[in-house]
Amino acid sequence: MPEEARFRSYxxxxxxxxxxxxxxxxxxxxxxxxxxxxxxxAVGADLTGRPALRRAGRLGALVSLGAGxxxxxADLGRPERFLHMLRVAKPTSPMSVGTWFLxxxxxxxxxxxxxxxxxxxxxxxxxxxxxxxxxxLSSAVVAPGVAAYTAVLLSQTAVPAWxxxxxxxxxxxxxxxxxxxxxxxxxxxxxxxxxxxxxFAVLGGVAELVSARVLDARLGLVREAYGTGRAGRLxxxxxxxxxxxxxxxxxxxxxxxxxxxxxxxxxxxxxxxQRFAVFEAGVASxxxxxxxxxxxxxxxxxxxxEAGVVGQPPRQAE
Amino acid sequence: xxxxxxxxxxxxxxxxxxxxxxxxxxxxxxxxxxCIGCKACEVACxxxxxxxxxxxxxxxxxxxxxxxxxxxxWRHVAFVEQRAQDLxxxxxxxxxxxxxxxxxxxxxxxxxxxxxxxxTHAGCLDVCPTGALFRTEFxxxxxxxxxxxxxxxxxxxxxxxxxxxxxxxGRAQKCTLCYDRLRAGEEPxxxxxxxxxxxxxxxxxxxxxxxxxRVAALHERGEVGARLYGADPDDGVGGTGAFFLLMDExxxxxxPPDPVVPTRDLxxxxxxxxxxxxxxxxxxxxxxxGGR
Numbered sequence: 065m066p067e068e069a070r071f072r073s074y075x076x077x078x079x080x081x082x083x084x085x086x087x088x089x090x091x092x093x094x095x096x097x098x099x100x101x102x103x104x105x106a107v108g109a110d111l112t113g114r115p116a117l118r119r120a121g122r123l124g125a126l127v128s129l130g131a132g133x134x135x136x137x138a139d140l141g142r143p144e145r146f147l148h149m150l151r152v153a154k155p156t157s158p159m160s161v162g163t164w165f166l167x168x169x170x171x172x173x174x175x176x177x178x179x180x181x182x183x184x185x186x187x188x189x190x191x192x193x194x195x196x197x198x199x200x201l202s203s204a205v206v207a208p209g210v211a212a213y214t215a216v217l218l219s220q221t222a223v224p225a226w227x228x229x230x231x232x233x234x235x236x237x238x239x240x241x242x243x244x245x246x247x248x249x250x251x252x253x254x255x256x257x258x259x260x261x262x263x264f265a266v267l268g269g270v271a272e273l274v275s276a277r278v279l280d281a282r283l284g285l286v287r288e289a290y291g292t293g294r295a296g297r298l299x300x301x302x303x304x305x306x307x308x309x310x311x312x313x314x315x316x317x318x319x320x321x322x323x324x325x326x327x328x329x330x331x332x333x334x335x336x337x338q339r340f341a342v343f344e345a346g347v348a349s350x351x352x353x354x355x356x357x358x359x360x361x362x363x364x365x366x367x368x369x370e371a372g373v374v375g376q377p378p379r380q381a382e
Numbered sequence: 383x384x385x386x387x388x389x390x391x392x393x394x395x396x397x398x399x400x401x402x403x404x405x406x407x408x409x410x411x412x413x414x415x416x417c418i419g420c421k422a423c424e425v426a427c428x429x430x431x432x433x434x435x436x437x438x439x440x441x442x443x444x445x446x447x448x449x450x451x452x453x454x455x456w457r458h459v460a461f462v463e464q465r466a467q468d469l470x471x472x473x474x475x476x477x478x479x480x481x482x483x484x485x486x487x488x489x490x491x492x493x494x495x496x497x498x499x500x501x502t503h504a505g506c507l508d509v510c511p512t513g514a515l516f517r518t519e520f521x522x523x524x525x526x527x528x529x530x531x532x533x534x535x536x537x538x539x540x541x542x543x544x545x546x547x548x549x550x551x552g553r554a555q556k557c558t559l560c561y562d563r564l565r566a567g568e569e570p571x572x573x574x575x576x577x578x579x580x581x582x583x584x585x586x587x588x589x590x591x592x593x594x595x596r597v598a599a600l601h602e603r604g605e606v607g608a609r610l611y612g613a614d615p616d617d618g619v620g621g622t623g624a625f626f627l628l629m630d631e632x633x634x635x636x637x638p639p640d641p642v643v644p645t646r647d648l649x650x651x652x653x654x655x656x657x658x659x660x661x662x663x664x665x666x667x668x669x670x671x672g673g674r
Contacts, residue, residue, distance in 0.1 A: 074636030084534030141532015141552025208659035234658030
């Protein structure tokens with residue numbers, strides 16, 4: 065444990081507001097990641113002739129996008145006004161940027177998934193089958209943005225644990241998205257066709273684990289918000305599940321369907337817990353004023369040093 | 383967008399927001415050295431703006447029964463009880479004989495009326511995805527209640543913990559610097575009600591001059607702890623439209639000592655996210671190129 069930080073405060077009260085967001089927001093982070101990764105897997109499967117992986121990817125992408133949209137709307141204070149998001153396009157607001165990413169991303173996902181379920185004997189079914197590949201490609205162009213922007217969404221805040229994490233968080237989140245969508249593919253697709261899903265899952269899981277460790281090593285005081293309490297417990301389990309899933313995917317999932325399903329489920333769970341852990345770390349970092357005051361005091365002291373200011377600032381009372 | 387549209391000093395805040403012809407930037411100078419903690423500002427604000435007055439419990443924090451700025455507290459009077467380190471020499475003067483700092487006892491009471499800072503670079507305004515938050519012609523920052531859909535982003539975007547979603551209403555709420563009164567040529571309700579002129583309303587440029595003179599006068603009188611908070615255009619939010627004269631460090635009043643608008647790092651954040659997105663797409667390509 066680091067030495068208890070000494071700082072002054074107003075009766076120990078928080079400086080910042082606690083995030084207004086609740087569980088639907090981390091749930092959306094997870095669902096959006098699953099959707100983006102599944103879209104890439106579906107498009108790859110379509111182009112390389114893997115119909116089962118294509119079908120699972122397209123349907124998985126639509127279901128998770130649908131769930132994510134419901135989460136997003138549910139967390140609004142005025143859900144009936146969700147369309148107000150489309151009033152403006154605002155580059156300084158990652159939520160606005162993300163909204164337009166989703167607007168660009170969603171239709172292709174919908175068309176590709178509909179092509180999987182509508183029968184070919186219907187005229188609409190045939191039309192959709194013809195459209196499915198270009199539609200999938202159109203959403204695949206935006207999918208990496210959908211997976212990565214959510215890191216900026218959290219970091220573009222005054223919440224210490226989210227803002228301080230901004231260099232690594234996009235890699236944690238895209239890694240988590242790849243691990244989860246690869247995991248979903250391993251659960252849903254027979255092993256001979258699931259090779260790319262396994263590889264994507266392993267690459268993503270490793271990226272998630274490594275970038276989370278890099279983040280830990282770089283963070284200052286706010287590392288404590290990630291390592292303790294609810295966030296710490298969630299993070300611990302996220303790491304175990306993701307590591308287990310990666311091992312299973314790399315070693316056993318090729319031969320055994322049971323191992324594939326188990327590893328895939330572990331990767332999905334690990335990815336979800338990672339999102340909730342990051343979310344909870346942010347909430348915890350707004351509750352304790354030390355995460356605001358101590359780093360800002362250190363920053364002031366550093367800039368004083370750089371400016372060559374001698375002596376302490378006036379401190380009249382204790 | 384100009385060079386300083388995300389961070390740094392900005393001379394013409396309303397002009398940057400797109401107003402060609404606009405009044406001067408208006409704001410508050412809250413001189414806490416003369417605040418007497420009467421809370422008339424809190425009451426006047428609630429009366430004028432229809433802000434709910436829901437609980438009157440004392441919080442165990444001196445005479446503070448508001449706690450923190452939020453959806454239902456657009457002004458908040460903080461009460462700090464302090465014992466000075468220097469107890470001074472014992473004296474035989476009668477209480478009230480002196481009036482300068484030499485007459486102080488070992489106890490002092492700091493009172494300060496906190497309010498939305500109406501930042502030059504406002505974190506809440508930058509992140510708002512609906513355009514509900516906007517910059518007024520007076521350079522202030524206001525939520526349009528008919529637009530806000532309660533996404534909650536501004537709540538986490540503010541480095542001062544000012545704006546909050548109102549329970550039961552669902553929309554974000556904060557000080558408007560009495561936008562309606564300003565348009566009618568009136569001063570904001572809190573400043574109007576303040577009996578000691580601790581809350582001064584006016585043109586920001588003029589208030590800054592006034593504040594600098596006041597700090598100098600206090601320093602001359604031996605109040606070395608007096609300092610301005612938010613008056614420096616070179617600070618992390620480009621200076622604030624509502625700034626303060628404090629008698630101690632900001633964190634003692636529950637204020638962040640060196641707030642920075644999160645938007646400062648936006649270009650760096652998108653760069654990293656772009657890299658991560660490319661890596662994500664590349665991982666998918668590699669996964670299929672492996673071809674097993």
